[in-house]
Amino acid sequence: MTSSARGTPSTRAVLSGDRRALARAISAVENGAPEADGILRSIYPRTGRAPIVGFTGPLGVGKSSVISALVGLLRERGRKVGVIAVDPSSPFSGGSVLGDRIRFERSADDDGVFFRSMASRGAVGGVAATTREVARLLEAAGYDLILVETVGSGQVDIAIRDIASTRVVVLVPHLGDEVQTLKAGLFEIADVFCVNKADLPGAEVAQRDLAELVSLGPQRAGFRIPIVRTSTFQPSGLEELWAAIESHEKYLDESGSRLDGERQRLSKEIVGQVRDRVGAELSTRLERDPSLRHLLDEVVARRLDPRSAADRLYKTRNRRR
Amino acid sequence: MGPKSKSAPIRVLIAKPGLDGHDRGAKVVARALRDAGMEVIYAGLRQTPEEIVRAALEEDVDLIGLSILSGAHMALFPKILALLKKEKAGRIPVFAGGIIPDEDARRLRKAGIRAIFGPGTTLDEIVRTAQSLARPA
Numbered sequence: 001m002t003s004s005a006r007g008t009p010s011t012r013a014v015l016s017g018d019r020r021a022l023a024r025a026i027s028a029v030e031n032g033a034p035e036a037d038g039i040l041r042s043i044y045p046r047t048g049r050a051p052i053v054g055f056t057g058p059l060g061v062g063k064s065s066v067i068s069a070l071v072g073l074l075r076e077r078g079r080k081v082g083v084i085a086v087d088p089s090s091p092f093s094g095g096s097v098l099g100d101r102i103r104f105e106r107s108a109d110d111d112g113v114f115f116r117s118m119a120s121r122g123a124v125g126g127v128a129a130t131t132r133e134v135a136r137l138l139e140a141a142g143y144d145l146i147l148v149e150t151v152g153s154g155q156v157d158i159a160i161r162d163i164a165s166t167r168v169v170v171l172v173p174h175l176g177d178e179v180q181t182l183k184a185g186l187f188e189i190a191d192v193f194c195v196n197k198a199d200l201p202g203a204e205v206a207q208r209d210l211a212e213l214v215s216l217g218p219q220r221a222g223f224r225i226p227i228v229r230t231s232t233f234q235p236s237g238l239e240e241l242w243a244a245i246e247s248h249e250k251y252l253d254e255s256g257s258r259l260d261g262e263r264q265r266l267s268k269e270i271v272g273q274v275r276d277r278v279g280a281e282l283s284t285r286l287e288r289d290p291s292l293r294h295l296l297d298e299v300v301a302r303r304l305d306p307r308s309a310a311d312r313l314y315k316t317r318n319r320r321r
Numbered sequence: 322m323g324p325k326s327k328s329a330p331i332r333v334l335i336a337k338p339g340l341d342g343h344d345r346g347a348k349v350v351a352r353a354l355r356d357a358g359m360e361v362i363y364a365g366l367r368q369t370p371e372e373i374v375r376a377a378l379e380e381d382v383d384l385i386g387l388s389i390l391s392g393a394h395m396a397l398f399p400k401i402l403a404l405l406k407k408e409k410a411g412r413i414p415v416f417a418g419g420i421i422p423d424e425d426a427r428r429l430r431k432a433g434i435r436a437i438f439g440p441g442t443t444l445d446e447i448v449r450t451a452q453s454l455a456r457p458a
Contacts, residue, residue, distance in 0.1 A: 020378055027329070093356050
């Protein structure tokens with residue numbers, strides 16, 4: 001398959017801004033449908049310019065509401081905005097309730113916004129395996145700014161790092177004392193801190209604790225992580241939040257670190273794709289290949305240990321090409 | 322683009338058109354469909370027909386479920402069906418639940434609402450109907 005700029009009819013429809021075609025292409029990518037491959041290959045050269053702003057933070061801090069308010073502001077400024085909101089899939093049924101649309105207030109005829117809910121579909125880390133590719137589809141369809149909302153995050157759900165050019169960590173007052181901010185994980189990936197629900201008491205304390213964290217942390221020449229207080233209940237701070245996000249995007253360009261970050265993210269993406277394929281191939285082989293099934297039997301019977309079995313399975317990779 | 326593979330989860334939009342605030346039923350149904358393995362886009366209260374159709378198209382759903390207890394179903398449901406048709410999405414099946422008198426239910430079925438569930442319907446029946454509407458055998 002070539003990555004011609006024109007591509008198949010469905011690719012052309014996505015590129016022309018056809019919303020229905022875009023919605024279907026997103027489903028194809030999510031479902032790993034055969035046509036997704038061609039679309040993603042053809043659109044790739046047209047992507048990489050739209051900032052991808054990730055919003056992460058614990059359950060219930062107001063990520064959806066902040067994004068909704070921010071989209072209102074951005075539409076006033078003429079930006080075309082794609083929004084991806086990820087919610088968790090059940091590890092039991094595989095089902096999901098995707099509820100971020102509730103908070104999203106837009107006029108029904110505004111074509112400058114495209115909102116898509118995604119289920120995490122078994123991925124850990126706060127986003128779905130295909131979220132990054134869906135962001136590319138949105139950009140190819142003409143949205144010049146992509147906002148991604150992660151699932152409510154725990155301390156180690158930082159997969160948004162591999163997708164977003166700017167990561168906004170959204171918090172609220174009284175989440176814990178300043179020792180919480182010293183812990184590894186979530187607090188380390190922030191390019192911008194947003195203390196939401198700032199109409200509640202304690203917002204200033206939270207901001208102060210974060211300011212201390214930022215001043216003690218690794219310093220980036222020419223950029224200091226902004227800490228912005230917002231409220232969507234008594235609307236305030238949203239202009240400041242957007243200015244903070246833009247200041248980080250500007251820093252990425254001026255410092256030259258945008259390309260470094262992108263290079264690292266793409267390297268991880270490529271290796272991740274190979275790992276998924278090799279993993280799927282090996283697990284099929286272990287279960288179906290008669291000459292290898294005994295390997296698993298041996299481990300179950302405690303006659304062979306998992307590490308030695310892994311060595312043998314790994315060595316079979318190139319055997320039958 | 323071809324039909325979705327059978328293994329892809331069913332995506333269903335659950336929305337409440339109109340102005341009543343009784344969303345318990347919609348939430349219970351959303352939960353049951355989730356437990357049946359579906360991806361439920363819960364659009365919540367007080368949605369206009371335009372918002373519902375827009376959400377259905379953006380989210381590329383296989384199915385739309387409407388809950389209504391305000392009595393405005395004869396005005397709102399046909400409007401939603403007409404908007405879907407206008408968007409060339411008339412093939413997305415729509416089912417409904419709430420307080421809908423039998424005579425209205427008959428007319429709405431004729432107009433294209435594929436299933437209507439009144440009080441007392443079991444969740445099991447709703448789930449099975451939703452599954453067969455989204456993935457006809």
